[in-house]
Amino acid sequence: MFQLDPADAAPPWAHFEHLPLGLQAGCRLRRSRDGRAVADWFGCELASAFQPIVEPISRQVMGWEAFLRVQGSRDRQLSPWRLFSSAADDYRLMGLDRLCRTLHLLNALQVGAPPRLFLNVHGRLLAAVTDDHGKAFRRVVDTLAVDPRGLVIETPLAASEQLDLLEFVLGNYRRHGFQVAVNVDSVAQWERLVRVIQPDFVKLDSRLLGHPAFGPGLADLLARRGPPQVILTHQEGPGSPGTHGATWRQGYAYGYPATMPPRGREIAPHR
Secondary structure (H helix, E strand, O other): OOOEOOOOOOOHHHHHHOOOOOOEOOEOEEEOOOOOEEEEEOOEEEEEEEEEEEOOOOOEEEEEEEEEEEEOHHHOEEOHHHHHHOOOOHHHHHHHHHHHHHHHHHHHHOOOOOOEEEEEOOHHHHHHOOOOOOHHHHHHHHHOOEOHHHEEEEOOHHHHHOHHHHHHHHHHHHHOOOEEEEEEOOHHHHHHHHHHOOOOEEEEEHHHOOOHHHOOHHHHHHHOOOOOEEEEEOOOOOOOOOOOOOOEEOOOOOOOOEOOOOOOOEOOOOO
16 A cells, blocks of 8 residues: 555654745655646646545555656646656666655645555666666655555556566566556456556557457466466546456546545536
8 A cells, every 4th residue: 555654753754845936946746736646847847646446346546557648838738758868878767767756745745645656767767777677766755755565656658568678677667566567459468468568457459358368368467367467558438348257446447537536436427
């Protein structure tokens, strides 16, 4: 569970209250007028959005995935991927990636102790960092007095083809106490990752379920009990593919990304 470390009495919102309300030199994080944390990155304003991951019958929320929202000059909305591609060198990319994860963590903490928080790592960052991936972010987590076991580091689908690199990176995050999640697009890829990486969560795009790469072997994988837990994504409406034995769901049918996650552990049915 994503929660405060009981050994530390410092509430995380104490750090939030010290953020400035306006732009200040040398400080990328600040508070917005509506009570959120935002970040500034070379003229762009960065904000958080959170989408629930839900048990479909009870509507119980098990976690939230954090997404980046980017506003450029003249209130123009930009793609986060365009922002990351503009990072000319690895050092700047690392700074942007860690800033985004810190921003999401601060915003999630404003609702107290939300469920697990899924935080994406940009694919290019996996190869950019050659040593201790998780150390810098663990320092942030410790400063905010958060239990790292409730934070899930999620890698993109493209990274799942780089098995050696993924094993090194996710193994490092695990040694720092984080959980890990991978995305897959075939039964063969799933089996390789579970055997080598042993992720806590596997994410599967429901739009791929009819693809031959998922054939009859998928039912056998989903029937297995124990880790990894399976999250079926892109469940966008009543016509979404069936449950296929996956424990958790994510998509518009269960909740749109919102700037602040609600305080409750359940969500209302999608209308």
